[in-house]
Amino acid sequence: MHVSVFPSVSPAAAPSAVSAPASAAASAAAPAPSQADLLDFVRRTATDAELIASLPLDPEGRTWVRLAGPGGSEAWLIGWPPGSGTGWHDHADSAGAFVTASGELKEHALAARLPTDGWKTLELSDGVDRTRRLAAGQGRAFGRHHVHEVLNESPDRHAVSVHAYYPPLPRIRRYSRTGQVLRLEQVERPEDWQ
Numbered sequence: 001m002h003v004s005v006f007p008s009v010s011p012a013a014a015p016s017a018v019s020a021p022a023s024a025a026a027s028a029a030a031p032a033p034s035q036a037d038l039l040d041f042v043r044r045t046a047t048d049a050e051l052i053a054s055l056p057l058d059p060e061g062r063t064w065v066r067l068a069g070p071g072g073s074e075a076w077l078i079g080w081p082p083g084s085g086t087g088w089h090d091h092a093d094s095a096g097a098f099v100t101a102s103g104e105l106k107e108h109a110l111a112a113r114l115p116t117d118g119w120k121t122l123e124l125s126d127g128v129d130r131t132r133r134l135a136a137g138q139g140r141a142f143g144r145h146h147v148h149e150v151l152n153e154s155p156d157r158h159a160v161s162v163h164a165y166y167p168p169l170p171r172i173r174r175y176s177r178t179g180q181v182l183r184l185e186q187v188e189r190p191e192d193w194q
Contacts, residue, residue: 033071037070038165045170056079057158063078064079070168074167090172095165100139101136103157103160106151108151111122114145114182121183124182139162172187181191
């Protein structure tokens with residue numbers, strides 16, 4: 001199925017290295033965290049110098065540690081070696097937030113609402129691309145089905161970031177992009193990341 005996508009008027013990735021899970025406790029009575037709650041959490045966590053320094057960094061691939069996020073959310077501390085990135089992806093039905101704790105990350109995102117299922121190829125219209133440079137202390141929140149890629153373009157410096165998603169990631173859809181054509185390549189589920 002081929003679908004054309006146009007800009008929206010209204011306003012996500014499993015790493016690929018070794019994980020060190022930590023326990024996550026959620027209160028059944030607590031309300032679901034909002035995008036603002038997730039952003040507040042990642043901002044506060046990114047200022048914890050001891051935590052940031054504790055992340056093992058690998059020169060070849062991303063590294064990560066799972067954190068206890070607010071209200072049952074899924075949270076991660078991620079290390080990005082020079083030249084690494086996620087590729088285009090979304091976080092399906094999860095909203096999220098991330099903040100750069102050290103170094104600088106670049107985010108390419110689509111400002112368009114995409115169909116959630118039932119397609120393999122989309123033709124994007126002009127004007128849907130957004131780019132942000134996120135230095136240490138800078139970040140953003142995003143809604144469900146947000147399609148983006150995150151990169152550490154530094155040739156010689158690691159970056160570290162904090163991410164949170166709610167609900168916990170049910171799946172990640174990975175895409176390839178050639179010009180204005182976005183193709184669904186793979187759907188990953190949590191069991192694929194173990």
